[in-house]
Amino acid sequence: SVSIFPVLLFSLLHAATYTKKVLDARSSNSLPFLRNLLEKLNANQQNILKFIACNEIFLMPATVFMLFSGQGSLLQPFIYYRFLTLRYSSRRNPYCRTLFTELRIVVEHLITKPSCPVFVRRLCLSGISFISRLAPTVA
DSSP: OTTHHHHHHHHHHHHHHHHHHHHHHHOTTSOHHHHHHHHHHHHTHHHHHHHHHHHHHHHHHHHHHHHHHTSSOSHHHHHHHHHHHHHHTOSSOTHHHHHHHHHHHHHHHHHTSTTSOHHHHHHHHHHHHHHHHHSOOOO
């Protein structure tokens, strides 16, 4: 169910764009309720794209968990890793890269607090360095 959210939300955004074009071609003041709904959707487009990127990022640990629980195939994490690297290096949609950076900043902020245990701090820092090594270079 988590993997269907990005597809559903991208299709919702594309349908909203197309519906707005159709309404503009029909007349400028037709169906004000639908226009208002489309404007609200357009106003929240960045939040929706960030949610999609967050969903795509957290699907990677889910695929690894599915592999170890016996529900996924061995190729699934490798194929999804390639998908994530393409999304990360995309110039048209920088939300995946931005969200990786924001998540890194949040985790680094949390582990610098004195109440954080040392083994958790080391585990998080090693995880951050591992993920940073896996990230593709972006020109």
